[in-house]
Amino acid sequence: MTENNGPATGMEPFAIKDCTLIALATGRKAQNLKELRDQLVAVESSSLYYHFWGGMLHPGFEEREYGNDLGEWAKHCLHDARLAERLAVIDPSGFEDLEEMRQALIDVVEERLDETESLTWVPVDRQFQFIRSQIVVFDTGRSAAAPEALAAIIPELAPESVFYHFIDARQRAPYGEDDFHAWLSAWGERYGELCRRLEAIDPYFTSLHDLRDQIAALFADLLKEANDVEPA
Amino acid sequence: MSNLLESYAEVAGADVVSHLQQLAEPLRGIRVVHVNSTRVGGGVAEILEKLVPLMRELGIDTRWEVIAGEGEFYKCTKSFHNALQGERVVIPGHLLQAYEQVNARNAEQLRPVLEPADVVFIHDPQPAPLLGLCPERKGKWVWRCHIDVSHPDRHVWRYLRRFIMGYDASIFSLAAFAQPLPHPQYLIAPSIDPLSDKNRRLGSGEVESVHARFGLDPDRPLILQVSRFDRFKDPIGVIQAYKLAKSFVPGLQLVLAGGTATDDPEGEAVYSEVRAAAEGDPDIHLLLLPPDAHLTINALQRAAHIVLQKSLREGFGLTVTEALWKGKPVIGGDTGGIRLQVINHHTGFLVDTPEGAALRVRYLLQRPARIEEMGVKGREFVRENYLLTRQLREYLTVLLALRHAGEDRIQLG
Numbered sequence: 001m002t003e004n005n006g007p008a009t010g011m012e013p014f015a016i017k018d019c020t021l022i023a024l025a026t027g028r029k030a031q032n033l034k035e036l037r038d039q040l041v042a043v044e045s046s047s048l049y050y051h052f053w054g055g056m057l058h059p060g061f062e063e064r065e066y067g068n069d070l071g072e073w074a075k076h077c078l079h080d081a082r083l084a085e086r087l088a089v090i091d092p093s094g095f096e097d098l099e100e101m102r103q104a105l106i107d108v109v110e111e112r113l114d115e116t117e118s119l120t121w122v123p124v125d126r127q128f129q130f131i132r133s134q135i136v137v138f139d140t141g142r143s144a145a146a147p148e149a150l151a152a153i154i155p156e157l158a159p160e161s162v163f164y165h166f167i168d169a170r171q172r173a174p175y176g177e178d179d180f181h182a183w184l185s186a187w188g189e190r191y192g193e194l195c196r197r198l199e200a201i202d203p204y205f206t207s208l209h210d211l212r213d214q215i216a217a218l219f220a221d222l223l224k225e226a227n228d229v230e231p232a
Numbered sequence: 233m234s235n236l237l238e239s240y241a242e243v244a245g246a247d248v249v250s251h252l253q254q255l256a257e258p259l260r261g262i263r264v265v266h267v268n269s270t271r272v273g274g275g276v277a278e279i280l281e282k283l284v285p286l287m288r289e290l291g292i293d294t295r296w297e298v299i300a301g302e303g304e305f306y307k308c309t310k311s312f313h314n315a316l317q318g319e320r321v322v323i324p325g326h327l328l329q330a331y332e333q334v335n336a337r338n339a340e341q342l343r344p345v346l347e348p349a350d351v352v353f354i355h356d357p358q359p360a361p362l363l364g365l366c367p368e369r370k371g372k373w374v375w376r377c378h379i380d381v382s383h384p385d386r387h388v389w390r391y392l393r394r395f396i397m398g399y400d401a402s403i404f405s406l407a408a409f410a411q412p413l414p415h416p417q418y419l420i421a422p423s424i425d426p427l428s429d430k431n432r433r434l435g436s437g438e439v440e441s442v443h444a445r446f447g448l449d450p451d452r453p454l455i456l457q458v459s460r461f462d463r464f465k466d467p468i469g470v471i472q473a474y475k476l477a478k479s480f481v482p483g484l485q486l487v488l489a490g491g492t493a494t495d496d497p498e499g500e501a502v503y504s505e506v507r508a509a510a511e512g513d514p515d516i517h518l519l520l521l522p523p524d525a526h527l528t529i530n531a532l533q534r535a536a537h538i539v540l541q542k543s544l545r546e547g548f549g550l551t552v553t554e555a556l557w558k559g560k561p562v563i564g565g566d567t568g569g570i571r572l573q574v575i576n577h578h579t580g581f582l583v584d585t586p587e588g589a590a591l592r593v594r595y596l597l598q599r600p601a602r603i604e605e606m607g608v609k610g611r612e613f614v615r616e617n618y619l620l621t622r623q624l625r626e627y628l629t630v631l632l633a634l635r636h637a638g639e640d641r642i643q644l645g
Contacts, residue, residue, distance in 0.1 A: 018251065018254065020251075020255065020625060020626075020629050021629075022418055022419075022420075022626055022629040022630060022633055023407075023418070023419040024416055024417055024418055024419060025404065025407045025410030025417040025418075025419055027410060027412055027417070044640075046640045058617070060575070124383075125382070125408065125567075127408075129407035129408055131407050131419065132640075133640075134629075134633050134639070134640055134641070134642060135640070135641050135642065136255070136629050136632050136633065136642045136644065137641070137642065137643050137644065138254050138255065138257075138644040138645055139644070139645040140254065158247055158251065160251070
């Protein structure tokens with residue numbers, strides 16, 4: 001169902017997708033920093049994806065202090081605040097791909113190993129369990145022919161759709177760009193300010209519900225501004 | 233939308249059900265069979281009771297088969313259960329023989345259903361050998377393990393592993409439970425059914441009726457643990473915690489309500505030990521309930537002020553989920569799946585000792601507002617994470633993933 005078709009533009013409609021993530025055990029575990037380093041070298045990149053972004057699909061009560069699972073483990077299981085802070089600074093959006101991020105993670109852990117005189121072992125039931133994921137993406141049947149129609153749909157998006165279009169999109173080409181930004185860019189400078197503001201959203205410290213509300217507010221505000229200045 | 237799906241949409245949200253329908257669309261018409269060892273009693277049967285009709289409503293041709301065994305078979309599988317949870321167990325050869333014979337006998341009956349199925353889910357170790365007994369199988373076979381196998385008895389695991397290795401995938405409740413196996417290991421936490429007798433909303437009369445029925449005083453605080461009389465659930469530790477707290481809260485009452493399952497021959501022995509530990513205290517109520525006492529358990533959970541699940545080992549701990557859904561804070565053992573559900577200071581408290589449990593009981597009974605606040609959070613937490621609809625979504629995802637083996641990204645449509 002394409003909503004609010006508006007005038008013919010020749011642009012492809014924005015198809016609303018939904019997704020679901022299923023977790024898989026990798027069998028890889030780390031009980032100390034050296035094991036963490038060894039596993040980071042070998043683990044599937046889909047595991048890095050899961051430990052940096054997958055948590056967004058699991059609602060919790062507290063904001064994650066260290067942003068990703070590795071940082072949380074370093075702080076709460078290894079009790080190594082210095083390492084936790086260095087791992088927390090690693091933001092997947094800042095890398096060309098997950099392999100580049102993997103190298104950054106290994107560098108941080110190796111640097112910490114060089115600084116550390118002895119290895120801290122965590123209890124067996126506090127080991128870091130590397131998990132990977134498979135993502136299933138499906139079409140919701142909804143689409144928007146124009147940004148105005150998309151603005152009306154965004155407040156109703158399921159959190160998983162927000163995840164797919166705003167988070168997962170960054171792992172797809174063009175790397176680092178969300179789907180809204182990519183689609184709006186094709187409309188030229190009319191939505192340039194909206195694109196810039198979307199780009200400025202930092203999704204790393206927010207829930208999917210908050211993220212949806214932020215995106216919806218940007219669309220609503222900027223489309224209103226665009227319409228206000230548009231000549232009659 | 234069918235009546236059943238509509239009912240779930242009312243509790244879990246219409247968007248959740250619409251999500252399920254979209255995921256199930258490419259799976260319409262496939263033949264799925266679930267196999268376990270009991271139709272009543274225990275968490276697995278309770279899940280299948282609703283999961284199966286829901287899968288059917290979504291257009292998936294789903295059957296539920298139960299293997300039939302007798303005394304020696306159940307004795308053997310109870311030993312498996314204990315061994316997989318870490319107890320050192322020596323299982324006599326004749327029990328292992330009974331296990332294999334029962335599976336061979338059941339395979340004769342089930343082969344015409346299992347071999348042509350597109351996907352077969354085998355639940356827990358009881359029916360695990362069926363895979364090897366169905367040589368003409370056409371579909372994918374998945375072993376679904378509901379047990380905490382993080383530290384299994386090595387000998388028993390080695391014995392069972394040979395039956396499990398050949399599966400196309402397995403499903404564990406937590407990453408820590410996964411074992412080295414030559415196939416993908418999916419992680420799916422279990423769930424509760426919000427519409428079942430055990431979890432549905434009750435009228436105040438139904439809740440109050442348990443006071444009179446079991447001699448409980450509605451004006452005094454009540455703590456409750458619901459679980460099989462099983463050593464891993466630490467019922468003795470619960471009695472110790474009650475006795476410690478009782479000296480500060482003299483009116484305290486404890487109910488230990490134990491269900492029994494047809495595949496658990498040890499329950500009565502543990503029940504006797506617990507009765508001895510209770511020392512005739514009139515405020516300790518030991519209830520040996522039949523497996524279908526769902527409404528009674530529901531009412532007891534709603535009547536309690538605090539629910540305990542002081543397990544020493546726990547697969548997932550569905551009784552925790554049930555209590556949280558009823559808006560009760562849970563004091564739970566710091567183990568297994570309880571850790572996923574009891575979030576310290578939010579939905580309850582994790583404890584390691586009877587002393588820790590007693591302290592938290594005293595703390596909460598002194599602060600009724602905290603009980604209320606944690607109860608609201610717990611219910612929402614379950615709504616978002618542990619309802620049957622979430623587990624069904626993950627089963628559907630596994631069904632789709634099995635069709636696209638080896639792909640990290642599966643694009644439908």
